[in-house]
Amino acid sequence: MQLDRPVTGGPCWTELGTSDLESAKRFYADLFGWRPETDPRPEAGGYTVAHLGDAPVAALSPLYQETQPVAWNVSFAVTDADAAVEAVRAAGGTVLVAPMDVFDVGRFAVVSDPEGAVFQLWQARSFAGADLFNAPGALGWVELMTRAPDRATEFYTTLFGWTVGGSDRYTQWGLAGADFGGMLTMDEKFPHEVPPHWLPYFAVEDVDATANAAAGAGGSSLMEPTSVPDGPRIAVLRDPQKAVFGIYRARDEERQGGAPGAA
Secondary structure, eight states, X not given: OOOSSOOTTSEEEEEEEESOHHHHHHHHHHHHOOEEEEOOOGGGTTOEEEEETTEEEEEEEEOOSTTOOSEEEEEEEESOHHHHHHHHHHTTOEEEEEEEEETTTEEEEEEEOTTOOEEEEEEESSOOSOSOOSSTTXXXXXXXXXXXXXXXHHHHHHHHOOEXXXXXXXXXXXXXXXXXXXXXXXXXXXXXXOOOEEEEEEEESOHHHHHHHHHHTTOEEEEEEEEOTTSOEEEXXXXXXXXXXXXXXXXXXXXXXXXXXXX
16 A cells, blocks of 8 residues: 555545454454454443554454444545535445444444445544554555446546556556555456455565464465465455455565555
8 A cells, every 4th residue: 555644535444343342352463463442431332443552553343233244344534424425325325324423533424335335434533544554464455346347436436536557457546646455356256145345455474374373263264375466465364253354465565566456
């Protein structure tokens, strides 16, 4: 990711909705070295912020609705959540959770693109998002999995003003040319029941060792560690509660400026 801080239109945060918060806290603390801090206020509902040192890097939370899947979610920064929701509707997306305030830290909404890929909108107040990107254990890339790439390109460039680069093989999203994510077309290798979705990638020192550690802690690999041609070494993992996330070797991304998900 060629961003080192949250900026308007870019990814600013990622959070896990899980069916077993305590297990998830242990799993990711062991895997990434995170220090989880759970908000003690009852109205926070168990929301837990994970830190690397003093830097907040991600969040873990219980499932708040019966229909909510166990999954990682990606948030994008906006200056006005209410206006952004109207822009989502105008571009053909759907509003799943209307804008609401989160204490004094910000205002958020949950929406989906025209093909059903869910993401969040975050209007910062006292909290802008992650304090660290691209370092081992921190978010370093976000990837859209979709079966309708042309429609997705029209939607996201209209909504956020993203630039589109990469190659015929892999689309990369950017802001003023600074790439932060990509898009992969879901082909016959993806089971029909897997919906379009956003996938966060976390930087690690050693992809193979991290994949092995995840397996040893009850997780599994959906895509075994592999070196992408002209790109980094990556893997796609699943935690013990079946939430999916990606990892990539940090120094590869720094050297190549490439796309962790360009498989």
